[in-house]
Amino acid sequence: MTNSPNDLVQLLKTRRSIVARDMGQDGPDADQLSDILKAGLRVPDHGKLGPWRFIVFEGNARAQFGGVLEAAYLASGMPDEDDRRQFERERFxxxxAVVAVISVVNPESKIPEWEQILSSGAVCQNMLNAATAMGLAGQWLTEWYAYDSMVLQALRLHENERVAGFMYFGSVVTPPNERVRPDLDDRMSHWRPEL
Ligand SMILES: Cc1cc2nc3c(=O)[nH]c(=O)nc-3n(C[C@H](O)[C@H](O)[C@H](O)COP(=O)(O)O)c2cc1C
Known part of the structure; x- marks a missing residue:
């Protein structure tokens, strides 16, 4: 849990995703999920377009959507194996809770499409950070089904909409290991005028 600005910076410097297969079912509760979604709404948004929306999967809807994933998996011509069919049915x-963050681009707006899409990425990361701050597990996934036409149809997305991420939230069972991170000096330079 974060209590001070220093705690927040420390959290951001050390945060880790917890992969979906390692999550427990104990959380987030309704209030926590609501707070995660509200944190998602609180992102930089050039032109106040709000170019995103959420589709939430909780309870039975997770397994029900598994039927869509299984059907789309089979329709894509992938091998029809019992284990894999079961995995797709149980994926969510x-x-x-799984939250699909949908990027909603307004093509009429003077705000560049690129900036509208970037804002959706910020939504996903704000949600992940909020869940982490609550001591919950979170992972940002797209996997194959964020790009599958049958799945997108079942989500009832419009032409101007794309899945920015399926955000998985659960409880932490085992703390994650550290992951190799880029070195700051390798990624940073200071601009100077040409001599
Ligand atoms: C847009 C986006 C899509 C992602 N999709 C996947 C995915 O499909 N499968 C996967 O294993 N990781 C995916 N990741 C990476 C994980 O969310 C996560 O960053 C990774 O497991 C490393 O953990 P970390 O967040 O602790 O660095 C995706 C990340 C982003 C930003």
Whole structure:
């Protein structure tokens, strides 16, 4: 849990995703999920377009959507194996809640499309950070089904909409290991005028 600005910076410097297969089913509760979604709404948004929306999967809807994933998996011509069919059916039940963050681009706006899409990425990361700050597990996934036409149809997306991420939220069972991170000096330079 974060209590001070220093705690927040420390959290951001050390945060880790917890992969969906390692999540427990104990959380987030309704209030926590609501706070995660509200944190998602609180992102930089050039022109106040709000170019995103959420589709929430909780309870039975997770397994029901698994039927869509299984059908789309088979329709894509992938091998029809029992284990894999079961995995697809149960994919969303790996987490207590899955939130599809949908990027909604307004093509009429003077705000460049690129900036509208970037704002959706910020939504996803704000949600992940909020869940982490609550001591919950979170992972940002797209996997194959964020790009599958049958799945997108079942989500009832419009032409100007794309899945920015399926955000998985659950409880932490085992703390994650550290992951190799880029070195700051390798990624940073100071601009100077040409001599
Ligand atoms: C847009 C986006 C899509 C992602 N999709 C996947 C995915 O499909 N499968 C996966 O294993 N990781 C995916 N990741 C990476 C994980 O969310 C996560 O960053 C990774 O497991 C490393 O953990 P970390 O967040 O602790 O660095 C995706 C990340 C982003 C930003």
């Amino acid at each position: 039940t790996r987490a207590k």
